[in-house]
């Protein structure tokens with residue numbers, strides 16, 4: 001979409017210092033990124049003074065929107081008291097207690113700075129606990145930048161292998177073959193395929209890493225039978241289940257596993273639990289978490305970091321989570337249901353090849369007549385990618401940032417009127433643009 005002169009000038013300068021002009025692979029751009037000057041509540045303002053309803057919210061992090069008042073006030077105080085220490089602070093205990101109270105399966109927790117780190121440490125703990133090296137993961141699912149979870153993520157049909165034998169696909173040039181050999185890709189919602197592949201590789205599997213509703217793989221709900229099959233097969237072979245809820249912890253008071261009946265040994269958390277500041281966490285059963293316990297000597301898996309549990313992130317996270325009570329979750333759930341049904345009514349009215357997935361405060365629009373059931377079905381052809389780009393542009397022109405290919409989300413400052421607006425812009429897009437497109 002068109003960006004203004006300030007963003008263009010910023011990008012020109014950025015291109016002199018960053019490879020491809022950006023410093024994050026995942027940044028939204030078309031083809032240039034829009035530079036932001038500030039955010040407030042549900043809105044962001046770009047460098048050229050345009051205002052947008054923000055359905056990206058830093059990739060679903062900002063569940064209370066931008067510059068949430070209670071977090072800002074608490075951070076102002078913490079800023080004056082110091083931003084990081086080589087000592088623990090009491091704030092980290094408060095945030096840990098809140099999470100342990102909300103999720104009964106979380107008995108112990110460790111903080112780090114990103115979801116990537118959380119996933120990395122959880123996998124290391126699973127290896128230490130089981131004495132096995134490999135992991136299974138869902139094809140197409142995104143779990144951050146640890147080599148093993150980067151496998152089989154975003155490449156196209158020619159690389160996938162047959163439905164019965166999904167291949168380990170490299171994500172970056174030079175990714176070691178030994179890493180590819182230590183990952184077993186599973187197709188989401190394919191009960192028999194997943195069980196067969198887990199059983200065949202059980203001797204080497206430390207963990208199954210699973211996001212209950214993997215956003216990049218389609219933001220598709222897990223079938224109850226799939227969850228049950230993964231669970232019982234893992235248990236039968238002493239393979240740990242790591243539920244990656246960095247994104248989906250926002251699906252409810254006790255997170256996504258509670259919602260879908262998964263009983264993980266370990267959780268990885270991030271995004272919302274930092275209240276807008278950098279965070280990650282590894283959490284779960286006390287027995288498995290003891291892999292991080294140094295006791296009198298050295299931990300099985302040493303885990304730390306210069307900024308881990310820094311009091312700024314702990315404070316922002318604590319205040320944000322305290323403000324996410326049952327009522328807040330119920331309200332987000334209602335707004336999400338309302339929005340998804342509005343979008344589906346428009347699709348129905350226009351009899352057009354779109355579908356909607358998601359749950360709670362999350363949604364994704366697919367250029368597909370039937371809602372996809374896994375990454376392969378959700379994958380876009382070039383013409384499908386083209387219509388999605390058109391849609392993102394149309395929304396931007398109407399003052400709404402709609403993520404293209406990632407999960408879109410609602411936040412607590414949004415009202416019914418915002419849902420109406422999103423629904424109306426989608427309806428207009430179908431009547432003005434999508435009608436004349438073939439994909």
Ligand code: PMP
Pocket residue numbers: 059113114115116117119142143144145211244245246247248270271279280
């Ligand atoms: N796991 C999941 C499910 C995620 O959505 C993300 C980030 N989008 C990560 C891990 C990585 O988190 P971070 O970007 O904080 O490293």
